[in-house]
Amino acid sequence: MSLRINSFEEYQISYEESTLNPEKFWGDIAATFQWNKKWDTVLDWNFSEPRVKWFDGGKMNITENMLDRHLEKKGDQIAFYWEPNDPNAKQKRITYSTLYHEVCKTANALKALGIKKGDRVCIYMPMVLEAIVSIIACARIGAVHSIVFAGFSSTALADRINDAQAKLVITADGLNRGAKKIHLKQMVDDALKACNSVTDVIVFDCINCNADMLEGRDHDYTTLIQQMPDTCKAEPMDSEDLLFILYTSGSTGKPKGVVHTCGGYMVYTSYSFENVFQYEENDVFWCTADIGWITGHSYIVYGPLLSGATSVVFEGIPTYPDSGRFWAVCEKYNVNQFYTAPTAIRALMGAGLEVVNQYNLESLKVIGSVGEPINEEAWQWYYDHIGKKKCPVVDTWWQTETGGIMLSGLGAHSPMNPTHAGYPLPGIQPVLLDNNGAVIHENDVEGYLCMKFPWPSVLRTTYGDHNRCKNVYFSNYEGYYFTGDGAKRDRNGMYRIIGRVDDVINVSGHRFGTAEIEDAINTNEFAIESAVVGYPHAIKGQGIYAYVVVNDANQTTTEAIKNALMNSVTAGIGKIAKPDKIQIVSGLPKTRSGKIMRRILRKIAEGEKTEFGDTSTLLDPSVVEEIVNHSI
C-alpha cells in the first residue's frame, strides 16, 4: 500500500476510512515501515487521563527507517544540500550513505561519553549538517534529544537543561547570522553555571573563534567523531519510548517540555510530508524553518528522511546578503516544494517584485505556509509572484503538540481558499466547541478548535509533569484535546484559523506566553509590575506591547529604564522576545479582586481609545484613561 493520496476523491475515501476504522487505516500505513517486531495493538487511548499509545508492543528504531532502509536504492542520492549563510562560502552536500556513516560515528561518540538509552541530550546548534547528524545520532542510540533554538538566552537554555536534566550538551563555538556572528559557546558556559546535570559538552567549530574549552568537560566535535567506527547498531525502541522533548510556551508558567514518542511520530511525519507536499522521487524540498522549532524537527529532519527525500538546509536568513536570497536558493537547487512562514513572505513582499523577478522560480510545484495565520494580501502575493499562479499554496495549521500538519491542502488536489488552512488530513478529527463546551455541528460557524480523536503524533505528556499536560490540553473540554486556537468553519467545511484564544502570542511565527515575558521584565530592578499583550503588526503578525509600572526613586530617564527592561527580556528569553513597545504606566487596570484586565490592554495596544466594553468591574477607571492618553 502506498502512503500517497493522488486526487481529492482519494482524499475523501481515505478520510472516511480513517474515521470509520482508524486502527486499520493507521495499521496499514505503519506496515509500510520497518519494524523489528510488530505491534500488539494499534491504538489504546483515553483523553481524560490522558493516555495515548500507538502501535504499542512494536519495536523499531526511527533512524533505521530514515537511513538504513534507503541505503540499498538511495545510498548515493543527496539527502541534504547545505547552503551556507555566506553565498560565496562553500556549499556542502551529503548523500544518504555518508549521512548514515556520520550519524553512526556521532552515535558511537555519544556512547563513548556514557550516553545511554533514555538519557537526555540538549542540542543548541546553528543550522549546520552536524546539528542534523547529532539529532539522528541521539535517536540511533535511544537518547532523548531536547533541541533549544540557538536564539534563546543562556537563562532560557539553563531552564530547559535543568527541566530535562540533560547529561550532555551539543553546541558550536558560534553561529553566522547574516553579517553577524553570535558566540554560542559562551552562552552555554554561562548556562552551565546554573546546571549540575551536565557532564560533557561537545563543541562543533562553526565560526572558528577559538572558544574556551574546559578540560575534561568540553570536547571538540570533529576530533571526537573522527576516531569513531562508522557503523553503530540501532537501539531497539518500543513504539512509545521517548524520541524527543521540545519546549514550547503556554499561557502560564515556564515553557513546558512537549514529549513525542517513536512509533506514532514516525508514521505521522512521513505520511503528512508526502501528502501535503506531494513530494515525488527526485524532487528537492526546502523548509526554511530552524531545527529549534517543531517545523524543523518534523519537516527538515524526520519527515523528509523517512520518505527518502532530498532537501535543502539553509544556514542563513532571508535578507542576507539581500532580500532575494530565498529566491536565489530556490533557483540554485531547483527547489520543487518550498515551505516558509507568513512573516518571511510579508517581509520579502516589501522588497518589491524587481527582486523576485531576477530569479527563475520555474521549478516550484507546491508552496507552503506555516506558523501563524497568513493574511490575504500575503497569500495572494505568494500565490501570484512566487507560485506564478500555478503552484498550490498549502496553508498548514499545526502545533508543537500535534507533531505534524493537521489541517492543510494536499498539494494541488484540494480546493483552495486564501487564508483558509482547509480540510483535516486523514485521521484528524477536528471539532469546534462553543462557549459552553458543546460541539457545533453546523457549518459557517466559529468556535474553539479541539480534536476529538487521537492521531499518531499527538503529544504524550509534558516532561516530568503529566498533570500539567492534562490541565493545559485535556481539561478545558472534557474528552477533547484543546488546541488553544479559535477557528471558523466555512460553508464548505474548510477551516480558517483565527488565532490564539489564550495568553499565547505569535511573533514572527514564534510562540511566547505573555506571562513568560512579564516574568523576564519583572526580574529588572525598575519593574514593580507588568502586563504584556500582543497587537497586530504588519510584518511580524503580532508585536509585543508591554505596560510596566516602575519604581524610579533615582529619576532615571524613561529611555534608560526602557533599555534596561529590554535587556532583561534579552537576558531572560532572548532577543526574539524583545517588546516592540514599552509603555511606562503608573498602574494597571485591575478588577476589584486584583485581576489585570488584559482585554482592555489589548484594545489599547490595538489603538482603541474609547470603546472598552464592560468596565464596571474596574477598580480605578482613571488608570485606563491615563494609559490611553499616553499609549504608543
Ligand code: WTA
Ligand atoms: C499558530 C508551529 C494559522 C497557531 C507549527 C498554533 C497557525 C501555533 C498556523 C502553534 C497556520 C501554526 N495558520 N495559525 N497555518 N500554523 N499556527 O507550536 O496559533 O510553534 O496554535 O507550531 O501557531 O505554534 P507552534
